[in-house]
Amino acid sequence: MDFTVEYEPTPDQVVDAIERALKHQIKALLWLFPAFLAVAGVVFLLLGTIGLGLGLLVAAAVVPFVMPWSLRRAARKQVPHLCVPTTLHVTDDGYESRSEKLTTSARWSLFSRVVATPDFWLFFVNNQATGFLPRKAFTPEQQAELDARLSPLTSPRKAFAA
Template sequence: MDFTITYTPAPDEVARAFGQGLRRQLGALRVALPAILVLLGAACAVMGAIGLAAGMFAGAVVFPVALTWAIRRVVRRQLAYLCVPTTLRLTSEGYECRTDQYTTTLNWSMFGNIVTTPEFWLFFIGKQCTAFLPRRAFDADQQAALDTFFAARRSSGTSVT
């Protein structure tokens, strides 16, 4: 496998990719914190601390909205660096991403998890989403080759979902 493509990521595409990555990265927090706040709110209500209980319940409702807002804000700050003409070179050893501002080269072995979605391939180092490839940047044959390559990595021990 050896593909070289040039494309320009769209701002909404970058936001969706990293939004999906961060949602997966923060999945446990997104569920656990509101659940804990609801349980604490119920305990406060049973003990008669109605004001504190209401605050806990409100926090459980507001937290997911605030987290989504924070994710979007972080991604928006990065758009100027990410939404520029980009050249990707993918080989069986790794991938290289080049723009006028930066060059990043990573071996596939760096990624502990590669998540396949209908729109992207999301790359994780540890639990952190570090990169993505948009499917739209590749033709159908290249997409099929990448899907096969990532599936082979899964069978060799790298987690790909």
């Protein structure tokens, strides 16, 4: 495998990729934090601290709606840096991404996990989202080659549905 492609990601693609990666990265927190707030709220209600208990219960109900908004807001801050004409050079060993503002390269062996979605390959190092490649930048044949090369780093358990 050795090919080079030119593409310019759209703001929606960048936000979508970053949001999906962050959601996957903090999946446990998305469930545990509201549950913790709810349990703490009930405990404070049982202890007679009604105001604090009700506040924690309200927070437990609001947090699931605020967190996705907060993730989108954080992702939108990256748009100006990533929505530029970019050249991707992909080989059996890794990939290089070059733009006017940024050049990065990574070997496939760096990644502890790759989450393949219908739109992206999301890259993780020790459960930290580190990057993505958009499928739309590649031909179907190139996508198949990348899927085959990255398959050892993906599994059905780790896949992330769209």
